[in-house]
Amino acid sequence: MFDVINAKSTLVDFDLHTGLSKSRETLRRPLSAMKGMYCDEQAFEATVKAGDPLVYEFFDMGVPDSSGDVAYGTSITYPGKVGDEYHMTKGHFHTVLDTAEVYYCLRGHGLMMMESPEGEVEVQELTPGKAVYVPGRYAHRSINISAKEPLITFFAFPGHAGHDYGSIETQGFRKLVVERDGKPALVDNPRWSK
Numbered sequence: 444m445f446d447v448i449n450a451k452s453t454l455v456d457f458d459l460h461t462g463l464s465k466s467r468e469t470l471r472r473p474l475s476a477m478k479g480m481y482c483d484e485q486a487f488e489a490t491v492k493a494g495d496p497l498v499y500e501f502f503d504m505g506v507p508d509s510s511g512d513v514a515y516g517t518s519i520t521y522p523g524k525v526g527d528e529y530h531m532t533k534g535h536f537h538t539v540l541d542t543a544e545v546y547y548c549l550r551g552h553g554l555m556m557m558e559s560p561e562g563e564v565e566v567q568e569l570t571p572g573k574a575v576y577v578p579g580r581y582a583h584r585s586i587n588i589s590a591k592e593p594l595i596t597f598f599a600f601p602g603h604a605g606h607d608y609g610s611i612e613t614q615g616f617r618k619l620v621v622e623r624d625g626k627p628a629l630v631d632n633p634r635w636s637k
C-alpha cells in the first residue's frame with residue numbers, strides 16, 4: 444500500500460474459516476502420529492486402518508527460540524472421535540515450565556484441557572471470540588467437541604518455552620473428554636496416576 448521497508452516485521456495470512464495460510468505450510472498430525480494417546484486402543488487401530496484421518500494441523504512459524512520472541516500461529520483440530528473420545532491435540536507441558544500461552548478461538552466449539560504437574564485440572568470452553576490464558580506450569584490440550592466444525596484457534600507463547608511431552612506420552616492427562624448420551628463428559632483417565 445505504502446512504499447515502506449519491512450525488513451524485520453512479518454505479515455502473514457491466516458484464513459478465518461479454514462485457519463490455513465496461503466503463504467505457509469502446516470505441520471500435520473494424522474491419527475497414526477498419536478499412538479497411545481487415546482484411551483480405546485482397539486478403536487485407535489481400527490480408525491488408523493480405516494484411513495488414518497488428519498486429526499490436527501498447526502503452524503510453526505520458525506520464530507527464534509529466545510525469551511524475547513513470541514511463537515504464534517493457528518491450530519486446527521478437525522471434528523471426529525476415536526471410540527467415544529473426541530479429537531484432540533497430543534498436549535504438552537512447556538519445557539520452561541513456568542511459561543504461559545494464550546489461545547484465541549476463531550471458529551468451532553472446543554475445550555482447553557489444562558493440568559499442573561501436581562494433577563490440578565482446569566477446563567475452559569472455547570467458542571469464537573473467547574480467549575483462554577493458559578497459566579505457566581499447566582500442560583494444555585485442545586479438544587474439538589463439535590460434530591461438524593473444525594476447532595480453530597490462534598495461539599501465542601514465549602519463543603523459548605519448548606514442548607515437553609514426557610508424562611503426557613506415558614500416561615496422558617488426568618481427565619478424558621468423551622461423548623456420553625450425545626454430550627461431552629469429563630471422566631477419569633484409568634491410566635493416570637500421581
Ligand SMILES: O=P(O)(O)OC[C@H]1O[C@](O)(CO)[C@@H](O)[C@@H]1O
Nearest residue numbers: 501502518532533534535598606
Ligand atoms: O504439541 P501438540 O499437542 O502436538 O500440539 C501442538 C499445538 O501446540 C502448539 O505448539 C501451541 O502450544 C501449537 O503449535 C499446536 O496447536
Ligand SMILES: [Fe+2]
Nearest residue numbers: 537544583600
Ligand atoms: Fe504450548
